[in-house]
Amino acid sequence: MSDLGATVEVKYDGVLRHFGAGDLVDLALDRIAPVRISKAYPGRRNYSGVYWARTTGRHHWFESLYEKSALTALDRDPAIVNIATQPFRVSRGGRKGHVPDILAERVDRSRLLVDVRPRPRITERALVTFEMTATWCSSLAIDYRLFADLSKVQDWNLRLLAGYRYARWCCPQPVAQLLAQRAGEVRPLRDWARLFDGADIPTRGLLLAAIWHGALDVDLSERLELDVDAVCTGRGWT
16 A cells, blocks of 8 residues: 555545545545444454544544543644544455544644554554555655554553543633643642642542643653642643
8 A cells, every 4th residue: 555546435424435545635534434333242352432532522433442542642632633533444456445543633734544453462464554554644645653552551541531521620710820820830749739729620630630631741651649740831721
């Protein structure tokens, strides 16, 4: 898949259609539905479902909990403005098509295609597919990422933070003012919790919402505990 000659099957506006590979950069992601939805069956290893993204305000299908974590990471990324999952099936030369997991759009309108699979579960055949997809993306000026190395701690942190992405955890005005005044300060989360105390929203939830939205910047490779340092970015959130 190293050129523009691939056939791309997309469920666009509810109808399966075929597009040229070069058309991908112009398709509206909010009009793309999953081209594949896996069915439940006895003994199935993966858990599938839908994830509500704060970024899009829509539900997105995922085929495994690992894929849900990838969605969560993209949802938290301020550069991402739109998302489609299982966005298309790409085929070339009569071969069985490959369905990438996520297509994302950035603020600058560039596109990012993501395949998701834990590193230990990547077979040689899958690796060849991913490498071919990366080369194909390069020919289209689409960025490519293989989401494969999320640690257990990072996964735990993302799942915890995702519970605070909803609008009910919006930033109170006094907290927004405090954050603006303390831009660049580094304090343990315990200290930030004390500074947030007294708001109308429970302090723990407010603290985790601040991390989710990037108002407090922390290293997610460390388990989120009260003694972890957080840098104030100086901005609130809505």
